[in-house]
Amino acid sequence: MNKWKSQSFKMLLAAGLAFSAVLPSIPLSKAFAAEVSIRGEITKAEKKMPKVQVIATGGTLAGKSTDETSFTTYKAGTLLIEDMVKSLPNKDKIAEVSTYQFGNSGSSAYTIQQLYELSLKVDEALKTQDGVVVTSGTDTMEEIAYFLDLTVRSPKPVVVTGSMRPWTVIGTDAPANLYNAIKLAASGKTKYFGTVLMLNDEFHAAREVTKNNSYRTDTFVTPEVGALGYIDENNIRVYRAPFRALKPASEWSTPFDLSKITKNDLAKVEIAYSYQDAGPGAISGFVANGAKGIVTAGTGAGGISKAMSEERAKAIEQGVIFVMTTRTGSGSNYSSGKGIIAGDNLNAAHARIMLLLSLSFSKDFATIQDWFTTYGYGQIEIPEK
Template identity: 65%
Template sequence: MTQIVKSELAKKVLVPLLVLSLLAAMVGVLAKSNYVRAEEAPGLPTFDIPALSSEHQTSSLPNVIVVATGGTLAGKARDDDKTNFQNYAAGTFKMADLVAQLPKHKTADVSTFQFGNKGSGGYTIKELYDLSLAVDAALKIYDSAVVTTGTDTMEEIAYFLDLTVRSEKPVVVTGAMRPWDVIGTDGPANLYQAIKVAGSDKTKWFGTVVMLNDVIYAAREVTKTNAHRNDTFDAPMFGALGYVDDPAVRIYRAPARAAKAGKSTWASPFDLRTISKDSLPIVEIVYSYQEAGGGAIRGLVADGAKGIVTAGTGAGGISSQLSTARSAAIKDKGVVFVSTTRTGSGSIYDSGSGNVIGGDNLNAAHARMMLLLSLAFTNDVSTIRNWFTTFGTQDVEISVDENTVLSTSVEEPIVTEPTPEAVLPTATASPTTEPTTAPTADSTIDPTTEPATEPTTETVPVTP
């Protein structure tokens, strides 16, 4: 009898404790439901980065490593035709051989690491994850890095690196519009000059920059503008950061990130070491045009897209059918949208709520990279909105009184690097993942309506 009583008492004590434990575990899971990164990234890749040679260790010149991915710069003309500018095999030559063909560099000691050897469009997002980690691994040894890529998706690769590389050391992306072995190729000069920019240390704290044709651009701002011309890269809204001359590297303005040099908030929120590459979500782009159908959005959502960037007409407008499909995707699947313009330049301002986020001055390709990485780290739309409106944006306000004050928006909302143990930073608004709070498409980006904007300020470049 005593045994039965003890058993009953044990049940009365243990069962509630078990229930409380289960509830606590569930609360912990729910508390982190908006936090999609892995607690511990499994199996981070390792890279066989070459050690500094004894000669380079004793040299007074900076040590620059060229991380090669292939592209036109490493391309070989078909049939050995030295005049065949457009028919070639990208990613044929090894970078060590190409560097060996350059004149001995006057301003840097150069090493190479062959990450890959193919066209830029052939790389997956998971491979870009590895590339970013390889660049950071190289920068633990070297003073700066040059990354060579094909030009087709160079702006996307460069911006991915800009958002993810943790080191403050210079990262310079370059490539070529003509293969290495044809007459008039731009490959050797671009490679030589990119090494010069990296070795100069003048783009430290800039994040990733792109250098082709002797012109230096911020990765966030640059885009390819022509299919064939050597001077194809441009930054339509802001122009170049600087230029490479002989022998000078001249920087005339700095990107917004440089204003945070030396601060803990300089680094982006996207530390790839804390997530698995398998957590990188599907994010796509939809282009709007006259009477565009909604099938593109419906099809991409059916394929598993968690985020979609719309390249809209004018100030981000999309067709009524796309708008209807977008609203359904938000309501039924909680898809996050970013609005950009197909015009090539211009800012799309954010409404401050809902699942449609203004892409600022990012083009569709850049906005996709930003949204893809954001969704890899959080499902909270207000947090994603905060990242879009604060990280890397440039808004300078000058007020003159008895004590002249210069303030920039990059110093206002602090973008905190997330940690697995902490809740991700959120904007002042409450999370807006519920699709019922999302505004309709026409009310937020219809070009006939006045977009909601912050008080107008004069925009001027931040000088280094």
């Protein structure tokens, strides 16, 4: 009986639609339209798939191994992103994916000036895309991700990914990382998070994540505070948010709008590593070579040797700005003074990116120190209720 009713309804529907096509001025009755809606015989057009562009820079993910079992012997930045994306199964179920080949090199090969161009390209893509995935080598991925985090103007999702094994070796993590990065960007769950880094089914805040192993696939970690969330097939779970995600939309963007400066305005900033009886040569050499800022990776809570400290004082008199960080891999630094800014819990590599951008937009110490406090330290402020 039910089958007969269904068939009859379909016949009636077809007749009604045909009649409406001939006489468009005669609408279907409200009751008939409601019945159609209830039964689901007429459905709304399917929701458009989110648009995600993959911007490729190369790295191990695009690597071609010597053979199928050459886990560490390969040529990075060989394969094209268009071909890699085409080979991904079921991508049409998660997003409308396009590609752009920005470059095809290891991450260490890129200059800060090229990162300037990459950031502008990401913002350009986000004018028409719902999210962007940037593929990168892992060696300096955390620095590339943090540069994008501080400079991309759009709040739409930006996901940086790569792999620890080349695309062509058995057991590679490359296709899974690329697929999950696209899925994460398409989900929209990291909108207003800034740039996040996604590998090994985990995603991390660009400001805090670091690479802690030269070969393992779980190399990226966020010391002390942990990952933002996880991707387990169709389950994307977000367990915490970066501090900027909690800011009002009007205060979300950083001061570092690259469209306001040129590549030639980007400041030169270096890192000086301290150790037992470290000499002054690193600092004096960097200053002589034109460094406007220096980050010190100090022992313990950020201490440096006597010789380095004396050379730092000379450099400060010449207008060089210093940021103190610890070489321990985690923990905070609260020391500041004339010409010296506390790095808080930024590692040396991240602090360098923050100082480099700050010096590219201002030479005023107080302004730069305020930017570190506001945008660098990542503190969450809970408003009073």
